[in-house]
Amino acid sequence: MPDVISQNMPFLLQGLVTTLRIAALTAIGGTLLGLAVGVAVQLRLPFVAGLLRVYIEFVRGTPLLVMLFICYFALPALMGLHVTAEQATVLGFVLFIAAYIAEDVRSGLRSIGSGLVRAALATGLTRLQSLRLIIVPLALRRIIPALFNQYVRLLKFTSVASVIGVQEFTGSAMLVNARVFAPVSILIFVALTYLILCLLLSSVGRVLHAYLAA
Amino acid sequence: MSKPIIILEDVSKSYGAVPVLRGCSTAVSRGEVVVVCGPSGSGKSTLLQCINGLEPYQSGSILVEGVEVGAKKTDLPRLRTRIGMVFQHFELYPHMTALENVVLAQVHALRRSRKEAEARGRRLLDRVGLASKADTRPGKLSGGQQQRIAIARALALDPQAMLLDEPTSALDPEMITEVLDVLIELADEGMTMMVVTHEMGFARRVADRVIFMDQGEIIEDSPTKTFFSAPVSQRAKLFLSKILSH
Ligand SMILES: Nc1ncnc2c1ncn2[C@@H]1O[C@H](COP(=O)(O)OP(=O)(O)OP(=O)(O)O)[C@@H](O)[C@H]1O
Ligand SMILES: [Mg+2]
Numbered sequence: 001m002p003d004v005i006s007q008n009m010p011f012l013l014q015g016l017v018t019t020l021r022i023a024a025l026t027a028i029g030g031t032l033l034g035l036a037v038g039v040a041v042q043l044r045l046p047f048v049a050g051l052l053r054v055y056i057e058f059v060r061g062t063p064l065l066v067m068l069f070i071c072y073f074a075l076p077a078l079m080g081l082h083v084t085a086e087q088a089t090v091l092g093f094v095l096f097i098a099a100y101i102a103e104d105v106r107s108g109l110r111s112i113g114s115g116l117v118r119a120a121l122a123t124g125l126t127r128l129q130s131l132r133l134i135i136v137p138l139a140l141r142r143i144i145p146a147l148f149n150q151y152v153r154l155l156k157f158t159s160v161a162s163v164i165g166v167q168e169f170t171g172s173a174m175l176v177n178a179r180v181f182a183p184v185s186i187l188i189f190v191a192l193t194y195l196i197l198c199l200l201l202s203s204v205g206r207v208l209h210a211y212l213a214a
Numbered sequence: 215m216s217k218p219i220i221i222l223e224d225v226s227k228s229y230g231a232v233p234v235l236r237g238c239s240t241a242v243s244r245g246e247v248v249v250v251c252g253p254s255g256s257g258k259s260t261l262l263q264c265i266n267g268l269e270p271y272q273s274g275s276i277l278v279e280g281v282e283v284g285a286k287k288t289d290l291p292r293l294r295t296r297i298g299m300v301f302q303h304f305e306l307y308p309h310m311t312a313l314e315n316v317v318l319a320q321v322h323a324l325r326r327s328r329k330e331a332e333a334r335g336r337r338l339l340d341r342v343g344l345a346s347k348a349d350t351r352p353g354k355l356s357g358g359q360q361q362r363i364a365i366a367r368a369l370a371l372d373p374q375a376m377l378l379d380e381p382t383s384a385l386d387p388e389m390i391t392e393v394l395d396v397l398i399e400l401a402d403e404g405m406t407m408m409v410v411t412h413e414m415g416f417a418r419r420v421a422d423r424v425i426f427m428d429q430g431e432i433i434e435d436s437p438t439k440t441f442f443s444a445p446v447s448q449r450a451k452l453f454l455s456k457i458l459s460h
Contacts, residue, residue, distance in 0.1 A: 115301060115303055115305045116305050116307070118263070118268050118301070118305070119299070119301060119305035119306075119364075120307075120319075121268060121291075121294065122266060122268060122294055122297075122298075122299035122368075123294065123295070123299075123318070123319035123323060123367065123368070123371065124291045124292065124294040124295030124319055124323035124324070124371065125291065125318075125319055125322055125323050126291050129322050129323070133318060133322060134307050134318075137309060138307070138308065138309050141309055212309070
């Protein structure tokens with residue numbers, strides 16, 4: 001390992017921890033929100049479903065960086081509350097990725113045949129029970145590969161947060177570079193780290209999918 | 215044979231402008247086995263699905279244990295626990311084991327304790343000859359095994375009647391018998407059943423009555439013997455000659 005890396009390891013690791021924290025919070029929040037939005041839209045909940053469709057389309061037509069600026073600059077100004085750069089980042093990322101996850105959830109729900117729903121209802125389960133006990137768990141299992149694609153994607157786009165001053169992994173590495181100027185070693189190290197993390201993440205997804213596949 | 219458990223009176227239903235049931239009336243008494251047959255698209259599945267409220271109907275009346283299925287205030291989930299249903303394509307929950315399939319509604323619809331539900335589930339799996347498959351997922355089982363589990367799932371709620379929609383028509387020939395055997399045993403024990411099937415040997419063996427449907431109408435509703443020896447309608451005759459010739 002080149003000296004520039006090992007000498008700055010504690011600082012870089014700190015950035016990496018921030019990256020992982022943001023990614024984990026985004027993945028959890030994005031999955032929960034995406035699940036709720038996906039189910040609500042698919043069930044065509046009156047009024048709500050229409051609004052949520054607008055949200056999904058809005059996010060899908062907005063660059064991530066713009067989403068981040070909205071959460072960091074516009075929202076606090078509009079609502080008069082103070083948010084840290086990291087809070088704004090997690091909020092923006094969650095709102096962003098949830099729109100995509102909601103679409104994955106919907107396609108998972110659509111993949112479940114009406115016969116299965118009828119069978120569940122025929123055993124005396126209510127609509128809500130069949131949704132909670134059968135349809136949603138089954139849909140989630142089917143979309144595990146898609147979900148992990150989103151997790152990989154969001155792990156990589158956390159680097160965008162450095163733009164608003166969050167000292168995540170890429171940002172920290174660039175700070176080191178500004179001091180010691182060794183872009184080649186530093187960027188190779190940064191890229192390899194993301195690559196390894198992404199590979200790990202997708203293999204977790206594959207194992208989970210194989211284990212839960214039905 | 216005592217008072218009817220299912221009563222249909224002049225039931226009609228249409229999808230948009232297309233009528234699928236026209237003025238259907240019949241009654242099924244406790245302990246009776248009724249086979250329903252008829253050409254594809256004649257409304258057999260729709261008829262069964264109306265009986266447990268899976269499909270709405272526009273006019274007429276369906277009473278299950280005296281409760282009007284179509285009435286707004288009817289507690290359909292509760293009514294459905296009283297009637298077991300078995301489907302052509304099994305419709306087992308693919309992400310659950312055989313035992314979990316049989317336990318689920320006992321716990322969540324009947325509010326039995328998990329322990330009680332599992333004990334009952336294991337007894338029923340044993341009864342359909344699949345005790346050893348309790349922890350297996352449906353995807354790893356043959357069609358015949360899956361259908362027997364679906365029957366156990368329906369029986370787990372201690373239903374007062376069973377509705378079976380072509381329970382063997384998705385099965386390979388060598389698996390039909392194992393499923394029919396379970397149904398024959400059920401019939402012999404006095405279970406009330408409506409079975410849509412084209413297995414005429416089964417019908418002769420266990421049915422008390424045969425209903426023949428065509429284009430949404432109940433054309434014939436006769437005791438089994440009469441139906442096979444002297445069907446009243448021309449259409450039933452034609453249907454029988456086609457189905458018995460292969
Ligand atoms: N969801 C639906 N929308 C519109 N028409 C439908 C729908 N479901 C069924 N039908 C029509 O209703 C009629 C009766 O269908 P049903 O499934 O009850 O017939 P079936 O006797 O069970 O036929 P099969 O032997 O093929 O199972 C058919 O003409 C069918 O095309
Ligand atoms: Mg049918």
